[in-house]
Amino acid sequence: MNALPEESERNLVLEVRGLSVSYGKVEALHGLALQVHRGEIVTVIGPNGAGKTTLLSALIGLLPARGEIIYLGESQGAGRRVEQLVRQGMTLVPEKRELFAEMSVADNLLLGAFDRYRAGHRDELETMDQVFDIFPRLMERRAQMAGTLSGGERQMLAMGRALMAKPRLLLLDEPSLGLAPLIIREIFRTVAQLKKTGVAILLVEQNARAALQLADYGYVLETGELCLEGPSRELATDPRVIESYLGLGGRHLEPR
């Protein structure tokens, strides 16, 4: 009985308590609490403007936030910086991808390992081979400029670049945004594969059906507050979720 909480404590990658973010006087997030464990996919679903991107930006330190963020057992103070969190293995794949458009695919990937290189690791070429195994398409396109890639390839490159950092916590911001259904399926299949490598994944999605199918645990974010949470299988059958996000008759909720 005693061993159980310790076990889950040890595997706790991220714990957030009372997280609030304001843009000026407007509060975008209010009192959020969530947990992500090792080797777990946690999803936050919610409509446009609920504050999903704000949540991830605050977690990685791009936005100032109030409340407690405990990452790998360490409480992150108000002075936390993106660079420190990246050094500790937190990586964000942003909604806008933020690729280096006038650089080759290979150089984009290489820069994903910049911080590891700076910290003294010299395994970036092996890591790149692993990323090419996950995304063979990137291998074919490795000499091409990132700006000339298709939408799906861009998303693959953004994810591949994040994986180059060998993250412990991967934050994915709407990987399905603007992609064709077939490509979305491919991306989500890859996310499921990544889970097996032990990385913790926090997936923020508007495409609730796909996200809940993939995730172990889910939260529903509405106008800056978490209004529902639970194992994703339960959420997927929760009448409130079905009504708001999954639609009647199990019809597919298309991404914007």
Place this chain on the structure above:
Amino acid sequence: MDLQIALLLGQDGITNGAIYALLALALVLVFAVTRVIFIPQGEFVAFGALTLASLQAGKLPGTVWLLLAMGTLIAVIESSLALRERRFREIPLLLMVNCGAPLLLAGTLFAISPASLPLPVQVLLALMLVVPLGPMIYRLAYQPVAEASVLVLLIVSVAMHVTLIGIGLLFFGAEGSRTPPFTDVTFEIGDALLQGQTILVMVASVLLIVALYFFFERTIYGKALRATAMNRTGARLMGISGNLAGMLSFTLAAAIGAFSGILISPLTTIYYDSGFLIGLKGFVGAIIGGLASYPVAAAGAILVGLLESYSSFHASAFKEVIVFTLIIPVLLWRSLTTRHVEEG
């Protein structure tokens, strides 16, 4: 004008143009990475040349004091920040880098007599004294306002320029200096006489440009700088902080400036304020490249050098006027052909 004079002027123009090209590259680099229009770029030329001249004259260059003062200031700021954020372990390193290293350098200069050292060692010492000023200026003047608008950064640059000119006058006095040439070799090509120093300037400039190319194309730090210039947020998410990129680009800019100054100090007398005009001509080249394109900026700077050289023959009094008037058609052409998107 006969062929001999034309060749002589051309040689002069290309030599100066090569220096302007180096400065233009530094200006484009600093602007692309940090959005700073680095007006004090020319001051590094003067500081480099005059520091070398002081060393050769057996005097202690004033730049030592500047290095010590700025190093101490940064050590105090960084240490108090580290204290507040309880990063105690970093403090010894902070003190060592910012105070210890300049003190060591100053001590070395006191202990030995630099005037009797061989030229390469003197050049190295001068670079060691002037180049660290670049990242230090970034840390003190630009890093606190790194997120400000281009205009605010420009105003900081103007202030830095005026301050450094004043400091230059204090350290080096109003008299100019000229260092002895690195080499006395001369070549005769037909009727024209080629000075060894001129060739040295060209070769060194080309080598430096090639080295920069390899730095940006082949090394991960060079790529990180390019990435920062392309997408600041993306670069931050890779752990490439704006501060790191800023420090790195200012170090390169300072090195390029100081090295240029050392290269031309045997060719022309450098005064404490000579750097401004030299830097400004590099800036004209950078403008031709739209503050974005490295090759066009370098080519533009060579053009500036040639234009200056030939106009000094035909209309010596209007030399500067002609060079700087070049900006007007270039700006017109640029504003008519490019669609400008202001980044927020």
